[in-house]
Amino acid sequence: xxxxxxxxxxxxxxxxxxxxxxxxxxxxxxxxxxxxxxxxxxxxxxxxxxxxxxxxxxxxxxxxxxxxxxxxxxxxxxxxxxxxxxxxxxxxxxxxxxxxxxxxxxxxxxxxxxxxxxxxxxxxxxxxxxxxxxxxxxxxxxxxxxxxxxxxxxxxxxxxxxxxxxxxxxxxxxxxxxxxxxxxxxxxxxxxxxxxxxxxxxxxxxxxxxxxxxxxxxxxxxxxxxxxxxxxxxxxxxxxxxxxxxxxxxxxxxxxxxxxxxxxxxxxxxxxxxxxxxxxxxxxxxxxxxxxxxxxxxxxxxxxxxxxxxxxxxxxxxxxxxxxxxxxxxxxxxxxxxxxxxxxxxxxxxxxxxxxxxxxxxxxxxxxxxxxxxxxxxxxxxxxxxxxxxxxxxxxxxxxxxxxxxxxxxxxxxxxxxxxxxxxxxxxxxxxxxxxx
Amino acid sequence: xxxxxxxxxxxxxxxxxxxxxxxxxxxxxxxxxxxxxxxxxxxxxxxxxxxxxxxxxxxxxxxxxxxxxxxxxxxxxxxxxxxxxxxxxxxxxxxxxxxxxxxxxxxxxxxxxxxxxxxxxxxxxxxxxxxxxxxxxxxxxxxxxxxxxxxxxxxxxxxxxxxxxxxxxxxxxxxxxxxxxxxxxxxxxxxxxxxxxxxxxxxxxxxxxxxxxxxxxxxxxxxxxxxxxxxxxxxxxxxxxxxxxxxxxxxxxxxxxxxxxxxxxxxxxxxxxxxxxxxxxxxxxxxxxxxxxxxxxxxxxxxxxxxxxxxxxxxxxxxxxxxxxxxxxxxxxxxxxxxxxxxxxxxxxxxxxxxxxxxxxxxxxxxxxxxxxxxxxxxxxxxxxxxxxxxxxxxxxxxxxxxxxxxxxxxxxxxxxxxxxxxxxxxxxxxxxxxxx
Numbered sequence: 001x002x003x004x005x006x007x008x009x010x011x012x013x014x015x016x017x018x019x020x021x022x023x024x025x026x027x028x029x030x031x032x033x034x035x036x037x038x039x040x041x042x043x044x045x046x047x048x049x050x051x052x053x054x055x056x057x058x059x060x061x062x063x064x065x066x067x068x069x070x071x072x073x074x075x076x077x078x079x080x081x082x083x084x085x086x087x088x089x090x091x092x093x094x095x096x097x098x099x100x101x102x103x104x105x106x107x108x109x110x111x112x113x114x115x116x117x118x119x120x121x122x123x124x125x126x127x128x129x130x131x132x133x134x135x136x137x138x139x140x141x142x143x144x145x146x147x148x149x150x151x152x153x154x155x156x157x158x159x160x161x162x163x164x165x166x167x168x169x170x171x172x173x174x175x176x177x178x179x180x181x182x183x184x185x186x187x188x189x190x191x192x193x194x195x196x197x198x199x200x201x202x203x204x205x206x207x208x209x210x211x212x213x214x215x216x217x218x219x220x221x222x223x224x225x226x227x228x229x230x231x232x233x234x235x236x237x238x239x240x241x242x243x244x245x246x247x248x249x250x251x252x253x254x255x256x257x258x259x260x261x262x263x264x265x266x267x268x269x270x271x272x273x274x275x276x277x278x279x280x281x282x283x284x285x286x287x288x289x290x291x292x293x294x295x296x297x298x299x300x301x302x303x304x305x306x307x308x309x310x311x312x313x314x315x316x317x318x319x320x321x322x323x324x325x326x327x328x329x330x331x332x333x334x335x336x337x338x339x340x341x342x343x344x345x346x347x348x349x350x351x352x353x354x355x356x357x358x359x360x361x362x363x364x365x366x367x368x369x370x371x372x373x374x375x376x377x378x379x380x381x382x383x384x385x386x387x388x389x390x391x392x393x394x395x396x397x398x399x400x401x402x403x404x405x406x407x408x409x410x411x412x413x414x415x416x417x418x419x420x421x422x423x424x425x426x427x428x429x430x431x432x433x434x435x436x437x
Numbered sequence: 438x439x440x441x442x443x444x445x446x447x448x449x450x451x452x453x454x455x456x457x458x459x460x461x462x463x464x465x466x467x468x469x470x471x472x473x474x475x476x477x478x479x480x481x482x483x484x485x486x487x488x489x490x491x492x493x494x495x496x497x498x499x500x501x502x503x504x505x506x507x508x509x510x511x512x513x514x515x516x517x518x519x520x521x522x523x524x525x526x527x528x529x530x531x532x533x534x535x536x537x538x539x540x541x542x543x544x545x546x547x548x549x550x551x552x553x554x555x556x557x558x559x560x561x562x563x564x565x566x567x568x569x570x571x572x573x574x575x576x577x578x579x580x581x582x583x584x585x586x587x588x589x590x591x592x593x594x595x596x597x598x599x600x601x602x603x604x605x606x607x608x609x610x611x612x613x614x615x616x617x618x619x620x621x622x623x624x625x626x627x628x629x630x631x632x633x634x635x636x637x638x639x640x641x642x643x644x645x646x647x648x649x650x651x652x653x654x655x656x657x658x659x660x661x662x663x664x665x666x667x668x669x670x671x672x673x674x675x676x677x678x679x680x681x682x683x684x685x686x687x688x689x690x691x692x693x694x695x696x697x698x699x700x701x702x703x704x705x706x707x708x709x710x711x712x713x714x715x716x717x718x719x720x721x722x723x724x725x726x727x728x729x730x731x732x733x734x735x736x737x738x739x740x741x742x743x744x745x746x747x748x749x750x751x752x753x754x755x756x757x758x759x760x761x762x763x764x765x766x767x768x769x770x771x772x773x774x775x776x777x778x779x780x781x782x783x784x785x786x787x788x789x790x791x792x793x794x795x796x797x798x799x800x801x802x803x804x805x806x807x808x809x810x811x812x813x814x815x816x817x818x819x820x821x822x823x824x825x826x827x828x829x830x831x832x833x834x835x836x837x838x839x840x841x842x843x844x845x846x847x848x849x850x851x852x853x854x855x856x857x858x859x860x861x862x863x864x865x866x867x868x869x870x871x872x873x874x
Contacts, residue, residue, distance in 0.1 A: 035815070038815070038817075039815060118836065120834070120835070124825055124829060126836075131817070133847050134817065134847070212668075217847070217848060231649075231672070235668070235669065237674075237846065237847075237848040239848075255870070258870040261870065261872050262870060262872060264872075269873050378472070378475070378476060380475075380568070380571065380863075381863065382863065382864060383863070383864040383865075383866060384863055384865050384866070385865075385867075385868070386865075386866065386868060387867065387868045387869055387870055387871075388561055388866060388867075388868030388869075388870065388871040388872070389871065389872045389873055391872075391873040392561060392866060392868075392871070392873065393864070393866075397557070397873070398557070398563060399555065399563075410571070410653050410861035411653075411674040411848060411849040411861070412848040412849040414861050414862050414863070414864075415862075415863075415864045416864075424847035424848070424851050425851050425852075426813075426818065426819065426821055426851070426852075427820040427821070427830070427835070427851075427852045427853075428813050428820075428821050428823075429820060429821070429822040429823065429825060429829060429830075430822075430823045430825075431822070431823060431825030431829075432825075433692070433698065433699065433824055434824075434825040434826065434829070435698050435699060435701075435706070435825070435826040435828070436706050436829065
């Protein structure tokens with residue numbers, strides 16, 4: 001389980017009942033505040049986003065100071081350098097975070113969009129309209145930029161947000177929430193639109209997950225353990241994001257010159273992300289030509305290969321190679337590691353992917369129309385890509401604007417989620433006295 | 438909690454591990470079968486629906502015989518007449534159930550619908566396409582028609598279904614599932630597309646709720662207790678259906694002659710349904726004119742009034758009247774009972790509805806544009822209706838075709854759900870070697 005949810009940040013002496021009451025009070029205040037926002041105009045929301053951005057920049061020195069406390073605690077606790085780096089804020093990073101809020105202001109407002117509508121035979125005017133969810137809960141790890149990001153996304157989509165960040169960023173997050181609240185209040189909006197329950201530790205997170213009816217949706221952001229814990233424990237509906245055990249399959253009909261950069265880009269353009277490739281499957285008919293070339297190119301990028309026997313046989317000297325075990329087919333490395341297997345047929349590739357896919361992104365490289373059609377209709381994933389890098393599964397790349405995350409579940413949202421996915425719909429029906437016969 | 442989930446139908450001696458293994462085997466077989474269906478054409482699916490309909494009609498005599506066993510057990514157990522009636526099947530009812538399958542065949546296929554698409558600046562062709570969920574679980578009470586209905590809806594939307602019906606209909610359901618399976622097999626489709634886990638009793642239902650990853654969505658159909666139990670216990674994503682504590686508000690600006698039939702129709706056109714009105718709110722300015730007339734009309738329909746003092750004062754002689762308590766504002770009567778309250782303002786009406794609404798359907802009767810606008814933008818429900826009966830919140834009435842249920846949750850589906858709500862989407866991306874810079 002993630003450090004976020006096990007860390008006993010709860011103050012000593014606070015009883016479970018106290019925490020429950022406190023979190024439910026926060027949730028009720030959020031629900032109340034969300035009503036004010038539901039009828040706010042886009043202009044009011046965009047003005048608030050700009051005010052929030054300006055306030056963060058104005059408060060940068062104080063934020064850096066609070067962040068220094070977090071960093072000091074992190075260093076004292078032996079936190080890894082990579083995590084310390086994700087936690088660290090300076091004026092430039094705060095400027096970038098503020099700019100992201102301004103970019104949100106420039107995006108269209110999803111609220112009020114008419115999804116469909118018609119006039120019924122009896123004259124009733126029917127329309128299905130996007131409305132805010134109400135209260136969005138976010139549970140995430142030690143990245144203070146997510147605090148601002150989540151607040152901005154929720155605000156633009158008309159929702160109040162309740163934040164539960166990692167205890168490692170507690171000082172930074174507390175000050176950021178205070179600054180954002182002041183900015184909202186100055187705009188005439190309730191500061192309860194952005195609240196944190198960090199003070200209530202893990203017990204608070206558990207109460208948030210139980211606040212069904214007050215919290216409309218929970219979005220966990222972070223590692224697989226964090227996400228699975230929330231999925232398992234929450235009574236509030238959850239949007240599951242992120243785990244990507246993505247495959248690239250190089251078919252017998254592949255253009256191998258085109259496939260090579262696709263494999264390299266999918267694996268190495270960025271490694272710590274859910275849409276990076278973790279397994280390469282190569283059809284036996286092209287393995288002799290393709291494998292030595294791709295393994296050499298991967299070696300030049302410092303990739304360690306976890307391969308089957310056929311891959312071992314094809315590996316040029318100097319390739320860092322380990323025999324693949326069952327665990328390799330299952331693992332989302334998020335590092336410069338790649339599992340590689342030679343398959344005898346498209347069917348074997350499809351069967352392998354069906355067994356090990358996390359339902360995120362699967363890629364085929366082929367010139368064969370029938371193979372492409374089978375790959376895109378017989379597999380079950382958020383994105384199925386033909387002849388392009390797995391790294392394109394991304395809200396920005398898809399042109400959806402700001403991305404809340406990449407959903408790997410089937411309900412409500414699948415794949416990259418934009419602002420629209422933080423809304424629901426209402427049917428509005430207008431009549432002139434119609435009754436049912 | 439509902440009788441369906443508490444009845445100890447599990448056979449003595451069957452261990453929890455055995456039930457778990459059996460239900461997971463059913464779920465795996467369903468997942469496997471769903472693959473065959475995912476790529477079936479609409480013509481194949483429609484042919485299967487017609488074959489299922491024909492097989493039910495051909496097997497009507499056997500079904501009536503099996504149903505007689507259920508009815509006998511029900512009578513012996515002292516089942517209420519109304520429940521026995523819902524359980525009973527005869528040739529005419531079986532014919533109607535079969536016709537519903539034929540009507541499903543006539544509806545458009547949601548699978549393959551392109552929801553949106555574009556060509557990205559880098560030349561990638563992007564489209565979001567509807568695909569089946571995979572495996573749908575249905576947990577419902579003692580109505581054998583739901584067995585067929587659920588099987589048909591799942592098949593048309595390309596999904597395998599796992600059924601858990603009430604033990605009261607066990608004999609009818611077992612035979613119906615067998616007949617549907619034979620019909621599917623004769624059409625060259627796997628009989629595992631329609632499976633029942635009734636033999637595993639409550640323990641089986643619990644395992645179904647835990648089969649996350651194998652079962653893609655659970656739809657409970659039945660009373661509020663059944664639905665809440667599933668929502669609370671399920672690890673599989675749930676679509677919550679049905680509870681409707683619906684209000685009709687007669688505004689100061691109402692056309693009272695138009696409002697009267699709307700109130701009557703909302704309350705009495707059918708009482709045991711989720712879109713029937715349960716509370717009437719009347720603005721004080723029109724109460725003197727409207728209340729005596731509407732109470733007299735409701736009396737003529739045998740409606741019992743649970744009212745506040747102002748309502749009592751306005752009630753004509755002969756009206757069956759009980760003073761309203763807090764419980765009356767909260768209750769979904771599903772009977773010839775109506776809670777009635779006089780309010781001083783639109784704000785008071787909105788506050789009352791916000792407090793007691795189950796988020797299903799809310800109605801305003803008014804000629805005042807501003808009041809209508811506030812009602813439809815400040816309330817939070819699946820359907821908000823101006824000057825028409827609450828009974829219109831219905832998939833058939835909305836022109837959506839067959840209805841799976843009426844969702845009162847905000848995630849994935851809200852309001853009447855058609856076949857499209859049993860699907861998810863996949864992003865299909867076609868390129869020519871594009872990689873990310």
